Amino acid sequence: MACRVQKRISLRRKLHILRVLTYSNSAKRTSLAKSTVLRLYKLKLALETVKRQYENLLATRRECVRLLNHVKESKDVKIEKVGAGTFMVRVTCEKGGDNLVAILKAFDEMCLDVQQARVSCENGFFLEAIAVAEDQTLDVRDITEVLLKAIGKQSGEKDSQMFDKCCDS
Structure with missing residues (x-):
């Protein structure tokens, strides 16, 4: 019996942590799981956006350096x-x-x-x-x-x- 209580307490603690991390107020496990998946998807999209912006910045930097080297007059x-x-x-x-x-x-x-x-x-x-x-x-x-x-x-x-x-x- 004590084992079931400990499992329930552990599960509630984990669900509470998930609610905090996903900014969800839902008490149901299924809606909490959905909001968790949605949150992970949004984070994945944000990460891909940041990667694209980083690659664009690197390309811009390379282009600027190339133009500066080309324009730089050494004589x-x-x-x-x-x-x-x-x-x-x-x-x-x-x-x-x-x-x-x-x-x-x-x-x-x-x-x-x-x-x-x-x-x-x-x-x-x-x-x-x-x-x-x-x-x-x-x-x-x-x-x-x-x-x-x-x-x-x-x-x-x-x-x-x-x-x-x-x-x-």
Whole structure:
């Protein structure tokens, strides 16, 4: 007899726990079972929705990273005119290749004398230089185009004429 009472108490405790978990007020076992199955189904649907949203977020993240890598411009040339025929040149690009040699050759072709320079290859190639032009007619745009060609970047314009304006000998 005591065994039946213990089983009944145990069953009532389990049913009470199920009522609490399924937010059901039903006292009948069959309706409690139905509400439990319904609750489990709703939880399954919610889990599938969360999984789909997670997969969409991962796909969006991958697309954003791909676009950022595609858009990320690794080559940059900035030139400021400091004085008459004097320019502050800043070049930033990826490591590798003969960037310094190409830039110095471009300076030589344009008859630019480098008075002071600082070069770094820590997180990529970086050059900062003060250059003085022998020919005072050089423009910032001309120097930018030549340096972009020297470091291998396609400028949006047609090939400009090479500078043969060095000292007339």
